[in-house]
Amino acid sequence: MAGHDLSLQRVTPPTDTASEASLSAHIARFSARLRSHGIDLSLSDEIDALLALQLVDIRTEEQVFLALRTALKVNRRHWSIFNLIFDRMWRQAEGLAALPNPRENERKAAGRLPCRIRLTERTPTKDEVEESNDRNKAGGYTPEEQMRHKTFDECTTEDFVAMQQLLDRLARMLKTRCSRRRVLEKSGDVVDLRHSFRGSLAVGGEMIELAKTTRAVELPHLVLLCDTSGSMDSHSRFLLMFALSLKKVAPRSETFAFNTRLTRLTHWLSPENVTSTVEQLARGVEDWSGGTRIGACLLEFTDSWLTQTVCSDTTLIILSDGLDQGDPDxxxxxxxxxxxxxxxxxxxxxxxxxxxxxxxxxxxxxALPYIHHLAPAHSLAALEAMLPLLAT
Structure with a gap:
């Protein structure tokens, strides 16, 4: 079974067995359900949860339970809600055996889960949580949940504004990833003695105020190549909206469109008026909704733009169905x-x-042997499950 390191070097075609993507997607769905019941989680918490499962025996319920509750930093007053949702989504669905084991040497562990803490405040009962889940299965989602799971080819122009707001919120999750680099901050958590001594020279050597640092927020360097051929017509507009949202939080990002030829879109992107910007792009990109020559366009990108836009810290995102009409060589x-x-x-x-x-x-x-991750992009929920890959 393949390892589950996020730096996976090669992607294999999807199989019936669970993969790293399925584990990441399950954690994303689990986190979304916790948020819907009032538990605040960030993208960093989801990444920590995925990494934590690589350190435990995923076949053992107790280890998975404690690893997720610890990595997601669930407050004690929310433990009862967490326990019920964990029961529903990790024990009663398909079982832990259906998920990939990120460790080669499995450890068998026995024992019961720690006793649940009884709280004085009222928390939802198991029947209430199950009733909520049954309503979701029956289509009783909130409008936001319906939009998250609605496929892009089902969306209409009336969905643009609501979809853009959700995409913006989704992209802002990238700002929660902290760098190893530290910067000066008055409310920082670590005292910087070097800057403190330097600052004391201005007041005769008296260390009146301590300089503090905090971890800087790491913004990813992204390059997006979006397929705007006819086979991608129902998806390309919404994926370009996703590119606009990423541009707001990652200013260094570059965006290109390709079909039968390559077009740089970065200078056209205007986050202020998304709808008109997307329509302008549709009119300005030559051969929009036409044929596709993926190989020729990507080769043109490597000849003209590769050294200017891509470096060792760049994440390259290709948005395409892979239906190439050109030369595979x-x-x-x-x-x-x-x-x-x-x-x-x-x-x-x-x-x-x-x-x-x-x-x-x-x-x-x-293309498959040369990419690191192959992921779906048919809905907002699919893009949300992919975000941890951008933040690592």
Whole structure:
């Protein structure tokens, strides 16, 4: 079974067995359910949860339970809610055995879960949580939940504003990732003696005020290549909206569109008026909703823009269904160059929203050995599950 390190070097076609993506997606769904019951979680907490499961025996319920509750930093007053939702989503669904084990040597552990803390405040009963879950299964989602799970090809132009607000909120989650680098901050958590002594020189050597530092927020360096061919028509507008949202929180990001030729979009992006910007892009990009030559366009990108936009800390995101009508040898040449230059290549394929999908198209099969992660991009929930890959 493949390891579950986020720096996975090669992607294999989806199989019936669970994969790293399924574990990441399950944690994202679990976190979303906790948020819907009033437990505040950040993207960093979700990443910590995924990493924590690599340190325990995932086949043992007690270890998974304690690892998730600790990594997600669940407040003691929310333990009862956490316990009930954990029971529903990790024990009663398909069982822990259906999820991948990130450790090669499995440890068998016995024992009961620690006793639940009884709180004086009222918390939802198990029947109430199950009733809420049953309503969700029956389609009783809130409008926001319905929008999150609505596929892009089902969305209309009337959904643009609501979708953009959700995409903006989604992109802002990237700002929760802290860097190892520390910066001066009055409300910091660590005293910086060097800056404190330097500051004391201005007042005769008296250390009146201590300089403090905190960890800087690390913003990812992203390059997005969006397929705007006819087969991507129902998805490309919303994926470009996602690119606009990322541009707001990651100013260094670059965006390109490709179909039968490559077009740089970065200078056209205007986060102030998203709807008109997307319509302007649709009119300005040559051969929008036309044919597609993925290999030729990516090769043009490597010839003209690779050294200017991609470096060792760049995450390259390709938004395409992989239905290439061009020469696969050109695509292979381009992917080899991209793999050598970029830190990580993520291929987002809307067709993966269908469980029956297999990457057997000529273009997708050619690119597969050179990408780090292959993930779905058919809905807002799918993009949310992919965000931890951008923040690591």
């Amino acid at each position: 050109l695509l292979k040449q381009a992917m080899v160059r991209l793999r050598r230059r970029a830190r990580r290549i993520i291929w987002l394929n809307p067709l993966m929203g269908d469980d029956r999908y297999r990457p057997e198209a000529k273009g997708m099969k050619t």
